[in-house]
Amino acid sequence: MSAGLQVRGLQKSFGGIIVADDINVDLAPGARVALIGPNGAGKTTFSSLITGKLTPNAGEITLDGQDIRPLGEADRVKAGIAKTFQITTLFRDLTVRDNLRLAAQERDGRARAWFKRADSWAEVEREIDAQLAAFRLEALGDKRVSDLAYGQQRLVEMAMTLMLKPRVLILDEPAAGVPSSDSHLITDAIERLPDDLAVLIIEHDMKLVFRVARSIIVLVNGRILTQGAPNEIAADERVRDLYLGARHHD
Numbered sequence: 383m384s385a386g387l388q389v390r391g392l393q394k395s396f397g398g399i400i401v402a403d404d405i406n407v408d409l410a411p412g413a414r415v416a417l418i419g420p421n422g423a424g425k426t427t428f429s430s431l432i433t434g435k436l437t438p439n440a441g442e443i444t445l446d447g448q449d450i451r452p453l454g455e456a457d458r459v460k461a462g463i464a465k466t467f468q469i470t471t472l473f474r475d476l477t478v479r480d481n482l483r484l485a486a487q488e489r490d491g492r493a494r495a496w497f498k499r500a501d502s503w504a505e506v507e508r509e510i511d512a513q514l515a516a517f518r519l520e521a522l523g524d525k526r527v528s529d530l531a532y533g534q535q536r537l538v539e540m541a542m543t544l545m546l547k548p549r550v551l552i553l554d555e556p557a558a559g560v561p562s563s564d565s566h567l568i569t570d571a572i573e574r575l576p577d578d579l580a581v582l583i584i585e586h587d588m589k590l591v592f593r594v595a596r597s598i599i600v601l602v603n604g605r606i607l608t609q610g611a612p613n614e615i616a617a618d619e620r621v622r623d624l625y626l627g628a629r630h631h632d
């Protein structure tokens with residue numbers, strides 16, 4: 383049995399169109415894998431198959447050797463697979479600290495949260511302090527989310543997701559919409575994620591990808607074109623054509 387997430391022969395089609403075609407991926411503890419590819423390549427579909435939002439037509443998905451296909455989305459989160467909260471799910475009128483507390487309640491189950499003992503509330507506050515520190519958000523804990531810069535809001539999303547104590551984290555375009563002057567905030571936060579967390583990063587910003595990924599998967603038309611270390615991917619003619627092709631043919 384191998385530790386972490388294993389995907390074997392994953393297949394998904396919508397109508398007659400195959401959007402995930404025999405995909406094999408390993409995300410061991412500590413992995414930093416980026417999934418790149420042109421628009422419509424199937425990156426979001428792949429992440430939805432992992433989170434349980436979509437059901438595959440064929441293939442296996444295991445976490446620490448356990449088949450997770452029968453689990454729904456909420457149970458996969460409980461099992462340790464989390465995708466970042468989206469900015470649209472942040473409570474903008476609440477403080478950063480309140481948002482992290484809500485994520486902890488989500489994790490612990492709302493019903494049980496009402497009956498929590500005082501010491502377990504204190505424990506949650508300590509966890510919130512730890513996440514605020516990990517994301518360098520200590521000074522912003524009592525600020526309303528709506529008063530934060532966009533890049534900082536994206537850090538709050540990540541901190542909230544970490545409150546779920548995931549073992550596998552899917553970062554869905556973590557730098558999208560963040561002004562380039564602030565993108566280092568996102569890159570730095572990804573570099574400081576816990577060492578034993580398995581991280582899959584779906585991202586169009588190649589600067590970020592090449593800085594944080596140790597392995598890059600290139601997806602084209604639902605198939606893995608190639609996977610390798612960043613220097614191998616950067617040197618791959620097929621990948622260069624994919625990203626520079628349009629310019630070649632200008």
Ligand SMILES: Nc1ncnc2c1ncn2[C@@H]1O[C@H](COP(=O)(O)OP(=O)(O)OP(=O)(O)O)[C@@H](O)[C@H]1O
Nearest residue numbers: 396397399401419420421422423424425426427428
């Ligand atoms: N619910 C759906 N029904 C039918 N087709 C779908 C559905 N969701 C996605 N598709 C199609 O599947 C293909 C892959 O889409 P997907 O969103 O996974 O690509 P992507 O790589 O994430 O693209 P982007 O980089 O633009 O986000 C596209 O051709 C898309 O139109």
